[in-house]
Amino acid sequence: MAKMIDVARLAGVSVATVSRVLAGSAHVSRETREKVLRAMADLDYKPNLLARNLRKMESKTIVVVIPDISNPFFSDVIRGIQHVAKEHGYHVLLGDTQNDVDAEWDFIEMIKERAADGVILVTARTSPEKIMEMAQEVPLVMACEYIQGAELPMVTIDNVISAKRVVDHLAALGHRRIGFIAGPLHVIISRDRLQGFVLGLREHGLEQDSSLIVEGDFSIPSGYDQAVRLLQLPEPPTAIFASNDEMAIGAVKAVKQMGLKVPQDVAVVGFDDIPMATVIEPALTTICQPKFEIGKKAMEILLQLIQQSNRSHGHLKLPEKLIVRDSCGGRLKG
Amino acid sequence: MAKMIDVARLAGVSVATVSRVLAGSAHVSRETREKVLRAMADLDYKPNLLARNLRKMESKTIVVVIPDISNPFFSDVIRGIQHVAKEHGYHVLLGDTQNDVDAEWDFIEMIKERAADGVILVTARTSPEKIMEMAQEVPLVMACEYIQGAELPMVTIDNVISAKRVVDHLAALGHRRIGFIAGPLHVIISRDRLQGFVLGLREHGLEQDSSLIVEGDFSIPSGYDQAVRLLQLPEPPTAIFASNDEMAIGAVKAVKQMGLKVPQDVAVVGFDDIPMATVIEPALTTICQPKFEIGKKAMEILLQLIQQSNRSHGHLKLPEKLIVRDSCGGRLKG
């Protein structure tokens, strides 16, 4: 493996000059540059990034911490991150925590070991205090998840408004008794979606029956189980709003299993718009998060943080979209 | 950020000693070690991996090259890789090519720049010759995909046998006219599956009608389109075997759309066993690749390659499983 000094010798110049053409510096004559370029080609020279990184004290790598790589929701976010990372010569290290809090922290600490220049958190099981403290010291951006009132850069949608929009839609279709399957309520975005739901009920003058609000864990089975609970109520809802698509899919299964039809007997709405939402029958009406955009934006902000171009960053909320498909049908009769 | 010399000074020892306790060397008195450990804790010392990597001329990072991170098939493979990578202190860099051949090559070249110690190829659009040549020079393992007759480590299932098993199953259910939706035939595993299909037909004395074999591109829409072609045949098949689950899902949609029922009128079988296979109705009968195991095994072999413990590695074939669900029903009547 040829190194810089080999190139320098072959080209009859100093290592500094080789380094300069590598960096694309203007202070090299065309003639010299070509000599060097030829020598590099002859020797099939590739710069040793290990050495460069040490010298520049950067890794040109960022780590994106996600709770579970199997979850299709995250792939688009990662793609967005990757898109701008690549443009700027950064590599993306995968920080799949498998829902392990300690692993999450390990990845964040990689920055202190200089194994990464920055981190994007797409999960945040670690204590908010620790994260906020860490954010003071290293370039850190949160995406999809956020911390209430924190002073660090966060890119999400407005989960309250989004959930409220679903209720608007359902109310417009004539639904007056709507069941809600919340996500785990220790997660802030779950609470936000619940809040948006309640807000919507209130605004449309719909009844607020606490037995219509149940809590799942974002999994298909939990959606199924909680939907069954709702449907077995003495006065079951005519629509079920699940806090994510997986639970909505479980809910659809439950409805069908009980001999009812979606959307004729029970409308179902999800949240997130994962690929499966279009595969299930009927195709799911849901809220589409701009996942790719969130990733892009998060990475752009991280880049600014790394380059110390310290613009003040706070909570950035990107617009979501309500995707109307078949799972809540037309206007309710009667 | 404290460095080694700071720890050394505080502990009243030399940097060499600090380095030794860091490496867990036995040649340090318990007393000294404790002094050093305490100093490290006091200073919140974290070794600078950039420096260590340069010194040891390794990055402790491997890159896994995948064609598209959005494809759910790959997440389990990655999880398997990650599982053993983590055990051995390696980081996993995501090499998402977005189906771009040049990007594939860029990631492989990272090894020459010492930005990665090895590479696992879960895609191989680049020319086989280039890959084989590269494999001579750097630690490289292929997973899921492979190169015919190559001398490099490859971990896959036996696609021929697997496809044949599907035909066995279908034949046992009484199907005699089976349609086959191949993957893109420039990909070797697509050809293998086709070969297994033909093999199965022959073994069971089923008719080989070339109009029953069509080619898709592994996408849902292509599965839909090709299934329509099959079903519009003068003598349509009673079963459709798609070369992956996405195409099978498309096929199921096509069958339903034409007013037919799965599996009563047309049985459908997929390949891969992605999560969606259980969500669609009816749940898909399919071949389950041991994705996690493939990833694990590939990473284990890569580790051996990196550590130069050069055992001879060739094509390793892991056992697949036929998962019988609802999409091909019971024995065909008549």
Place this chain on the structure above:
DNA sequence: CTGTTAGCGCGTTCAG
């Protein structure tokens, strides 16, 4: 425009 030189922080000889 080009060359010389000094580290980046660590691991690893070699002495003692």
Place this chain on the structure above:
DNA sequence: CTGAACGCGCTAACAG
């Protein structure tokens, strides 16, 4: 068991 000193390959001052 411990310390001194060198160098991994490169970039960035500084000098010319």
